[in-house]
Amino acid sequence: MAYVHRRGPEIVDAAGRPLLLRGVGLGNWLLPEGYMWRFGDGLASPRQIEARIERLIGAAAAADFWKRFRDVFIAEEDIARIAALGFDHVRLPINSRVLLTGDGDLRADGFALVDRLIDRCARHGLWVLLDLHGAPGGQTGTTIDDSPRGLPELFMEPRYRRLTVDLWREIARRYRGNPTVLGYDLLNEPLPEQWQHVYPRELLALYADLTAAIREVDPDHLIMYEGPQWATDVSIFTEVLDPNSALQFHRYWCAPERASIDDYLRARDRLGLPIYMGEGGENTPEWIYTATRLYEHHGIGWNFWPWKKLDTRTSPVSAPAPPGWERIADPAGDVDEATARRLLDAMLDNVALARCEPQDAVVGALFGRPPLHLPAWGYTTPDAGTRFAGHDADALDALWHHTAGEPYAEPLAQVVEPGRELRFPLAARPGAWTVRADDPAAFGVRWTGDALVVRAATRATLRGLDLTGPTG
Numbered sequence: 001m002a003y004v005h006r007r008g009p010e011i012v013d014a015a016g017r018p019l020l021l022r023g024v025g026l027g028n029w030l031l032p033e034g035y036m037w038r039f040g041d042g043l044a045s046p047r048q049i050e051a052r053i054e055r056l057i058g059a060a061a062a063a064d065f066w067k068r069f070r071d072v073f074i075a076e077e078d079i080a081r082i083a084a085l086g087f088d089h090v091r092l093p094i095n096s097r098v099l100l101t102g103d104g105d106l107r108a109d110g111f112a113l114v115d116r117l118i119d120r121c122a123r124h125g126l127w128v129l130l131d132l133h134g135a136p137g138g139q140t141g142t143t144i145d146d147s148p149r150g151l152p153e154l155f156m157e158p159r160y161r162r163l164t165v166d167l168w169r170e171i172a173r174r175y176r177g178n179p180t181v182l183g184y185d186l187l188n189e190p191l192p193e194q195w196q197h198v199y200p201r202e203l204l205a206l207y208a209d210l211t212a213a214i215r216e217v218d219p220d221h222l223i224m225y226e227g228p229q230w231a232t233d234v235s236i237f238t239e240v241l242d243p244n245s246a247l248q249f250h251r252y253w254c255a256p257e258r259a260s261i262d263d264y265l266r267a268r269d270r271l272g273l274p275i276y277m278g279e280g281g282e283n284t285p286e287w288i289y290t291a292t293r294l295y296e297h298h299g300i301g302w303n304f305w306p307w308k309k310l311d312t313r314t315s316p317v318s319a320p321a322p323p324g325w326e327r328i329a330d331p332a333g334d335v336d337e338a339t340a341r342r343l344l345d346a347m348l349d350n351v352a353l354a355r356c357e358p359q360d361a362v363v364g365a366l367f368g369r370p371p372l373h374l375p376a377w378g379y380t381t382p383d384a385g386t387r388f389a390g391h392d393a394d395a396l397d398a399l400w401h402h403t404a405g406e407p408y409a410e411p412l413a414q415v416v417e418p419g420r421e422l423r424f425p426l427a428a429r430p431g432a433w434t435v436r437a438d439d440p441a442a443f444g445v446r447w448t449g450d451a452l453v454v455r456a457a458t459r460a461t462l463r464g465l466d467l468t469g470p471t472g
Contacts, residue, residue, distance in 0.1 A: 004183060006243070024303060025303055027307070030094050030114075032050075033144060036310065072352045081353060089128065089129060091131050091279075092128055118175070136164050138154060155203070161209075172214040172217050186225060189231045192229055207225055220244070221244075223245045246274040264300070282403050285372070288362060289366075289378055292365070293378070313359060313405035320350050371430070371467055372467045375464045380451075417459055418456055419456065421455045426452060426467075433465050438463075
């Protein structure tokens with residue numbers, strides 16, 4: 001088989017070699033989300049953002065803005081940088097309105113954008129996971145999927161269901177012979193809290209129909225299924241829907257310990273299917289380091305969300321918001337057309353990769369590359385579920401919801417008993433390290449070739465380690 005595919009509980013490449021996927025999501029490109037633009041709740045969904053821009057500068061200028069945005073927000077330079085940093089794939093979130101007209105006809109200009117992205121990724125050695133992030137009618141009923149009325153109408157209106165089946169059949173027909181395509185991610189985060197118990201049977205029935213439609217034209221590409229509740233609930237999957245498939249889960253704002261992934265590990269054992277962490281991030285480098293090492297320790301590939309945002313600490317690159325951008329961000333703000341055009345043009349200039357600021361701490365955390373700050377709780381062991389024992393649950397919950405990525409006000413310390421060793425996996429040997437502890441002399445540190453191992457000689461409290469970059 002010349003494609004990425006499933007072999008037992010593993011995802012393997014065309015040669016049958018097991019893959020530990022390491023990717024990044026191209027959020028905001030084909031489906032804009034307000035928080036990535038530094039907008040508030042009043043400008044959260046694609047439709048709200050599009051309406052705001054059209055209201056400010058007119059329909060013709062807005063259409064030109066979106067063309068230029070899609071040319072610069074994810075350009076070839078971005079794809080080259082993603083590959084150079086060590087990622088092996090991208091997850092491409094797609095809004096169905098990019099590929100379908102309001103009448104359900106195919107849009108050649110939309111497919112041209114997907115084709116261009118796949119061609120660029122092929123040139124730079126990256127796979128592309130195609131993700132239907134906004135299905136016709138909406139699969140979540142929230143702002144993230146472009147639903148027309150804030151409802152999961154994909155499961156309410158037969159027309160939207162037919163459009164979704166037909167769209168996936170067409171996507172599979174177009175890309176069935178393309179090995180750059182990693183696979184098909186059928187629905188992003190379907191049926192969150194208020195809907196997860198209303199339409200679970202409809203979701204499984206839709207997955208069966210989507211699978212059948214894809215397999216009519218493409219017998220080869222990997223299919224991925226996400227469960228309800230923001231892609232966190234895999235209990236609905238009680239049988240294998242397709243022999244060449246995997247289960248995808250998402251993880252945000254939770255304790256980075258084994259308990260947070262136990263359900264997915266059990267699903268892998270129960271069904272014999274691969275599992276993949278398809279979306280996670282929006283947190284501190286310390287959390288990112290620890291969560292990513294947890295996935296890798298258990299043989300789980302991952303995809304980080306997202307590649308680029310405005311004024312952020314939590315993505316690999318940050319685009320500066322132009323001065324005065326808050327005037328665009330206020331949905332009730334009165335901005336004259338000339339000023340709006342000037343601000344939108346400045347934003348387009350700033351989102352080009354050359355104008356963006358690299359967030360090296362995020363990338364270093366993802367790959368375990370010094371320089372890094374390692375939190376005391378960032379170690380990897382089979383019993384990592386005990387690492388937060390004795391800490392206040394409410395304080396921990398606040399710690400994990402560190403969505404802006406700013407430094408922790410108070411590091412979470414670990415009391416380490418005599419003789420106990422904590423292992424911190426790294427991709428390269430640090431140039432040097434400093435132990436942050438009440439009694440640094442109580443800890444010995446050694447490099448094992450793939451990790452720093454910290455050992456306590458006496459009972460002592462560890463706060464973390466500061467690592468400088470490799471010496472060469």
